[in-house]
Amino acid sequence: MIKRGRSEGWLIEPITTFHTWAQFNGARFNSIKVGRLPGFEHRGSTIIATRDLAGGSEEPLVVVPKDLIVSRQNVELFAKSDLHLKELLEALGDFGRTTRGAVLIFLLMQATICCPDIKDVGVRNPLTEYIKFLPDELLPTFWTENEQILLTGTTLQPAVRAKLNSLLCEFESVQEATGNIQWCATHWWGEDTGLLTFEDWMRVDAMYRSRALEFPGVGDAMVPCVDMANHSSGDATRALYEADKDGNGLLLLRENKHVKKDEEVTITYGDEKGACENIFSYGFLEDDVESARVVFLGLEIPDDDPLRPAKIAVSTVAPGFRIFEKDGHTQWESDYIWLVVVNEEDGLDFKLRQTVDGQREITGLWKEYELDDTSKLKTYLEQDPLWDIYKLRAVFLLQNRVESQLEILREVGDPPRDATIREGPWRLAGRLRNLERGLLQKAMTDLETQVSIPFFLDRQAVATNLRLLPQLLHFNNDSPTSVRAD
Numbered sequence: 001m002i003k004r005g006r007s008e009g010w011l012i013e014p015i016t017t018f019h020t021w022a023q024f025n026g027a028r029f030n031s032i033k034v035g036r037l038p039g040f041e042h043r044g045s046t047i048i049a050t051r052d053l054a055g056g057s058e059e060p061l062v063v064v065p066k067d068l069i070v071s072r073q074n075v076e077l078f079a080k081s082d083l084h085l086k087e088l089l090e091a092l093g094d095f096g097r098t099t100r101g102a103v104l105i106f107l108l109m110q111a112t113i114c115c116p117d118i119k120d121v122g123v124r125n126p127l128t129e130y131i132k133f134l135p136d137e138l139l140p141t142f143w144t145e146n147e148q149i150l151l152t153g154t155t156l157q158p159a160v161r162a163k164l165n166s167l168l169c170e171f172e173s174v175q176e177a178t179g180n181i182q183w184c185a186t187h188w189w190g191e192d193t194g195l196l197t198f199e200d201w202m203r204v205d206a207m208y209r210s211r212a213l214e215f216p217g218v219g220d221a222m223v224p225c226v227d228m229a230n231h232s233s234g235d236a237t238r239a240l241y242e243a244d245k246d247g248n249g250l251l252l253l254r255e256n257k258h259v260k261k262d263e264e265v266t267i268t269y270g271d272e273k274g275a276c277e278n279i280f281s282y283g284f285l286e287d288d289v290e291s292a293r294v295v296f297l298g299l300e301i302p303d304d305d306p307l308r309p310a311k312i313a314v315s316t317v318a319p320g321f322r323i324f325e326k327d328g329h330t331q332w333e334s335d336y337i338w339l340v341v342v343n344e345e346d347g348l349d350f351k352l353r354q355t356v357d358g359q360r361e362i363t364g365l366w367k368e369y370e371l372d373d374t375s376k377l378k379t380y381l382e383q384d385p386l387w388d389i390y391k392l393r394a395v396f397l398l399q400n401r402v403e404s405q406l407e408i409l410r411e412v413g414d415p416p417r418d419a420t421i422r423e424g425p426w427r428l429a430g431r432l433r434n435l436e437r438g439l440l441q442k443a444m445t446d447l448e449t450q451v452s453i454p455f456f457l458d459r460q461a462v463a464t465n466l467r468l469l470p471q472l473l474h475f476n477n478d479s480p481t482s483v484r485a486d
């Protein structure tokens with residue numbers, strides 16, 4: 001539906017009319033305009049100064065009335081006067097009460113209202129036009145299969161796959177939940193008359209993902225006008241957003257910043273975000289990015305671990321670890337890895353118990369402590385006399401995992417671009433591979449400094465047979481105290 005609306009012209013407005021829409025709906029612009037910046041058209045529209053601006057002496061550059069903010073609370077307010085929206089939200093149950101569920105459905109509803117083939121559904125509101133100004137972002141969920149193959153060896157590849165799977169699940173649940181609503185059955189899902197496809201769900205997800213920000217007092221929301229600001233990080237960030245005492249959205253020039261006429265007024269989308277997350281959520285990387293900054297790698301519990309199914313069943317944390325840069329070095333963190341490296345002989349145990357509704361539930365135990373939350377395990381292990389051993393096991397596991405990721409990146413190399421691949425995805429994938437390779441190599445060097453293996457142990461044997469490690473080390477009663485895992 002959205003693609004058709006764009007091509008037939010009923011779901012698209014030129015950005016040149018944005019100011020009129022914003023002003024008509026109560027937004028105020030002070031010495032800025034929204035449009036394309038000559039020479040930087042690939043960044044889409046942006047906020048541009050219409051005169052020299054001096055931080056510290058300017059009124060807010062943008063004021064957005066609070067009722068224009070696309071938040072869960074406002075979607076619920078709109079639903080009070082739009083019975084079709086209300087029945088959608090009710091049909092979605094818990095998902096409709098989340099910000100993401102409410103906003104995505106609201107956006108779909110606005111597209112539905114705009115569709116000339118659909119009559120008497122929904123109630124027009126100021127935001128019905130807003131969706132027409134939102135560009136179709138080329139996020140990696142829209143990359144072709146060949147383009148996604150370029151991500152092999154990067155942490156973006158599993159992230160995109162997982163996202164597509166979860167989008168499909170969401171889409172199917174929305175379809176199931178709304179299938180009995182008569183107008184949905186006809187206009188959304190009908191075999192001949194239905195207009196919605198999975199691609200529409202992907203498109204509203206991309207709008208939300210690339211524009212949502214955490215808005216003070218409201219939580220995640222899309223703030224029209226402020227969401228026209230492009231990103232720049234560090235010292236280059238010119239503006240920030242906040243709420244005034246009434247909850248209206250404000251775009252403010254930073255105190256010490258000056259912006260010349262015709263220059264961009266940028267905000268930050270989060271300087272701490274890594275390269276993978278930037279491409280995932282926004283579809284770009286700043287030109288001067290020199291580090292992947294952070295990577296998340298998945299960890300598998302070995303197939304020969306007899307506790308594998310139980311460990312997987314009780315885990316309450318993400319199955320992997322983060323490597324991140326800090327003060328010129330890499331560090332790592334993981335709540336999951338501790339579940340992987342301890343075993344029955346160490347003190348890990350599992351119990352089956354009956355719940356009040358007669359179901360059987362598995363619980364993990366570390367010695368006498370119940371593991372209802374996997375993140376507690378590290379705290380218990382830290383107090384254990386064998387803590388150094390557990391850290392050593394964890395570091396070996398990390399070294400193996402990082403090395404195998406580097407091996408995949410080496411195998412992938414730098415594939416040439418063929419005619420089926422667009423330049424944007426090709427460039428981004430190449431940059432990401434290089435950045436993540438660099439960070440992982442650095443991590444290998446830093447991990448090496450975190451282990452010191454007693455001379456009588458063969459390194460490979462230690463790495464491949466982690467479960468033997470405590471016995472071997474205690475045989476010599478010489479635990480490797482130089483292990484550092486921070």
Ligand SMILES: C[S@@+](CC[C@H](N)C(=O)[O-])C[C@H]1O[C@@H](n2cnc3c(N)ncnc32)[C@H](O)[C@@H]1O
Nearest residue numbers: 043044045135210211227228229230231282284
């Ligand atoms: C919140 S929107 C900003 C407004 C957007 N440019 C538009 O046309 O509506 C975020 C999107 O803007 C683009 N963008 C923002 N900052 C950028 C930058 N520094 N370089 C390239 N693209 C950028 C990306 O496509 C991103 O997904």
